[in-house]
Amino acid sequence: MTIQIKIDWEQLAQDYLKSWQSQRVSEKRVFYQISPTGYPKIPPAILIRDYQKTAILSWFKNQGRGTLKMATGSGKTITALAITTELYQKIGLQVLLVICPYRHLVTQWAKECEIFNLRPILAMTSVYNWQNQLSNELYNLSSGHQLFLTVITTNSTFITEGFQSQLKFFPAKTLMIGDEAHNLGTPRLEECLPRTIGLRLALSATPERYFDEEGTDVVLNYFGDILEPEFTLADAIQKGALVPYCYYPIFVELTESEALNYAKLTQRIGWALNKNDRLSGNDTLTSLLMQRSRLVGAATNKLKALRVLMENRRETHHTLFYCGDGSIEQSTSDHRRQLEAVTYLLGKQLGYRVNTYTAETPLIEREQLKQQFDSGELQGLVSIRCLDEGIDIPSIQTAIILASTANPRQFIQRRGRILRPHPGKTQADLFDMIVLPPELDRDTWEVERNLLRKELKRFVEFAQLAINSDEATQQFLELQKQYCL
Numbered sequence: 001m002t003i004q005i006k007i008d009w010e011q012l013a014q015d016y017l018k019s020w021q022s023q024r025v026s027e028k029r030v031f032y033q034i035s036p037t038g039y040p041k042i043p044p045a046i047l048i049r050d051y052q053k054t055a056i057l058s059w060f061k062n063q064g065r066g067t068l069k070m071a072t073g074s075g076k077t078i079t080a081l082a083i084t085t086e087l088y089q090k091i092g093l094q095v096l097l098v099i100c101p102y103r104h105l106v107t108q109w110a111k112e113c114e115i116f117n118l119r120p121i122l123a124m125t126s127v128y129n130w131q132n133q134l135s136n137e138l139y140n141l142s143s144g145h146q147l148f149l150t151v152i153t154t155n156s157t158f159i160t161e162g163f164q165s166q167l168k169f170f171p172a173k174t175l176m177i178g179d180e181a182h183n184l185g186t187p188r189l190e191e192c193l194p195r196t197i198g199l200r201l202a203l204s205a206t207p208e209r210y211f212d213e214e215g216t217d218v219v220l221n222y223f224g225d226i227l228e229p230e231f232t233l234a235d236a237i238q239k240g241a242l243v244p245y246c247y248y249p250i251f252v253e254l255t256e257s258e259a260l261n262y263a264k265l266t267q268r269i270g271w272a273l274n275k276n277d278r279l280s281g282n283d284t285l286t287s288l289l290m291q292r293s294r295l296v297g298a299a300t301n302k303l304k305a306l307r308v309l310m311e312n313r314r315e316t317h318h319t320l321f322y323c324g325d326g327s328i329e330q331s332t333s334d335h336r337r338q339l340e341a342v343t344y345l346l347g348k349q350l351g352y353r354v355n356t357y358t359a360e361t362p363l364i365e366r367e368q369l370k371q372q373f374d375s376g377e378l379q380g381l382v383s384i385r386c387l388d389e390g391i392d393i394p395s396i397q398t399a400i401i402l403a404s405t406a407n408p409r410q411f412i413q414r415r416g417r418i419l420r421p422h423p424g425k426t427q428a429d430l431f432d433m434i435v436l437p438p439e440l441d442r443d444t445w446e447v448e449r450n451l452l453r454k455e456l457k458r459f460v461e462f463a464q465l466a467i468n469s470d471e472a473t474q475q476f477l478e479l480q481k482q483y484c485l
Contacts, residue, residue, distance in 0.1 A: 004170050005091070005198060012090055013060040018178045020053050035325065039148045040085040041117045051239065052079040052232055058227040059083060059201060065224030067202040070177065070231040072416020075243045075396075077109065080177050081116045083201065087175060088148065094141055095174040097197070098152045101183040103363060108392055109152045118132075120150040127162040138169045140203065155183060159192045175199040178223060182207050185215030190252040193222050198225060205416060229354070233415060234465055242419035245428040247466035249475055250309070252301045252435050259438035265292040266440060266448050297324025297403030297436045298338045304346060305433060306402065312351055318373065319380040320396050321346070321354070322414065327369035338402065343382045354380040400431045415462065427467065434459065447469025452483060 032058075041201065042048065048056075052075055061065045070076050087093035096118070100106050106124050113120045117332055123130040140146035157163055175196050181202035184193065202223035209215040215246050220226070229235075236242040254262055265288055270287040310316070324337045339356060346352040355378055372378040374395045381393075399418045418428045437448055456476060463472035 003250075007064065007091055009060055012086075013057055013088070015087060016053075016057055016060060020057070028260055038119045038150075039117060040081065040088045040093075042082060043117070046078060046115070047239070047351060048078070048082050048205045049075065049239065051229055051235070052082065053385040054229055055079050055227060055231075056086065058229075060086075062224055062227060064199045065201075066227040067204065067207050067220060067223050067225065069207055069226045070203075071233045071236040071242065072205045072237045074231050074416075076403050077112050077179075078206075080201055080203060081112060085116065085171075087199070089419060092147075092175060093173050093199075094148060094171045095143070095152045096148075096177070097170065097174055097185070098177045098179060099155060099158050100149075100179045101150065101155050103154055104280070105179060106152050106247060106364060107363060113150055113152070118148075118150045120152045123151060123153040124157050125165060125337050125474055127160070131162055131166070134166055135169075139164065141171060142169070155189060159189060164192060167196070169195070172180055172196075172198070175201065178202045178219075178419055180204055181219050182209050182216075184211065184222075185209045185218040190222070192217045233234045233419075236416075237419070237465065240421070242416065243425055243427055243430070244417055244419050244467050245415075245430055245465075247463050247472045248429070248431045248468075249472060250305050250431055250433045251475075251479075252299055252305050252433050254296075254435060254438055257298050258295060258299060261295055262292065262438055263440050266437075284375055292325060299435050300400050302338075302433050302435075303341060306342065306400065307345060307350070309431060310340070310346065310352070314350065314352070316352075317376050317379050318395050318397040319391075320399045320418070321380055321382045322401045322403065323382060323384050323398065338431075339382055339384055342402065346380065350380050350408065356380060357370065357381040357383045360385070368455060392420065393417070394422040395425070396420070397425055398429045398431070400433075402433050430462075430466075436479075449483065456480060 026377070055068055055070070056079060059068075064298055068076055068079060084093065084096050084470045096113075098109055098120075100109060103124050108121050110122055121130055121133055123134065134151060137146060137149045141149055153163060176194070176197045176199065178201070179203045183188070184202075200223045202219060207216070207219055207226060209219070229240075231243065237244055269285065269288045269292065272288055321342055323342055335336070339358070343354060343356055355369055357366065357371075369378065369381060370393055373381055373393065396418050399414070401414065415430075418430055437452060440448055456479065460473060460476045463469060463476055466472050
């Protein structure tokens, strides 16, 4: 049962709107100047944009619940910390609890929190590193010796007994933020979400879970419905929150053996769909789609296309290479991970200064790689998935996507990664390798057309927002005619 807090949300919303409209913040400024470290305050260098203020107002009007669906890079973290500051000022908020899917997001949140004058506890490794501190500070809150506490944890730590046992000691005036909240829609995480915490905010550019309506409902039912305004990629570019971009699709064909495997998998996908037209809960269909996605992601001819592209771009810098988690077919019949093949091609054969950036890369080394990338010491980073959600490397100017899943969330997240503004960065360039399906028999082709139609819709949307929209869109229209879509 949620612990009830007496809050006049209508009055809170009215006060915030008046403050916004009149721009009178002198009282807050005075309070901020005398606040010691550990209490939330908006730093003078941070500008809260109008669309962020509208989102804050919507959350107040929704009585402290809601989901912010805002484009990657548009400032969801800052919006959330601004809400935290308002609640501390107006109702005496005592705890900020942030849950992130990955450790690198915990450290990134920590940096943002420090800018807002907070001293977070980072709970993401052994309980011996954080549990005593958390227990002590919760006790200090209850006894009145401490007024505010910030805790940032990972999803995996959050569901442990060590963390769950502490939740009963969190006070009623706790704000819980789910970052990349779509990850919280799994049954295991749902059962651990605390019902006693009433103030809830979900952040995600893509709160809808792919082919998982039940999981999406879990997120929205717990945190609250999607709030206005939904801030799209087009909005973010128009408002200057993201930079404009050029989009260059590169079409790749499968080898003969890859095409044969593709056809077999597509046929089996059709059979699975006939038995159950929903992906959610259909393990066979999910497995088949994943197998085919890996096959497409690691298509051999992508290496040839990459060589052709990069041979004439030897002076390129601040470039990100997105790889799949499949293997490249070799003439010797053995397989190598695409990541290794791409790194070998770029580094050994073409002489680029590149390094890999994966989930296995230690956090300290990741920071070093980011610094080397920002400075230009490294021309590029070769990555698998771990750059999809939340990680902030705004100096990226060019991205080459060798592999994507069918999940639109990955597609949307990657766009935001590439388009983050950075000093001297006026636009970004995106090269997107798209595998063309092989010739298939009539029955199998009908299944393929339905799947391909969804893929092309997403690609066309991205092309239409590009600087070179006419050129990029025309390529997809020709493809549409070729496959009778």
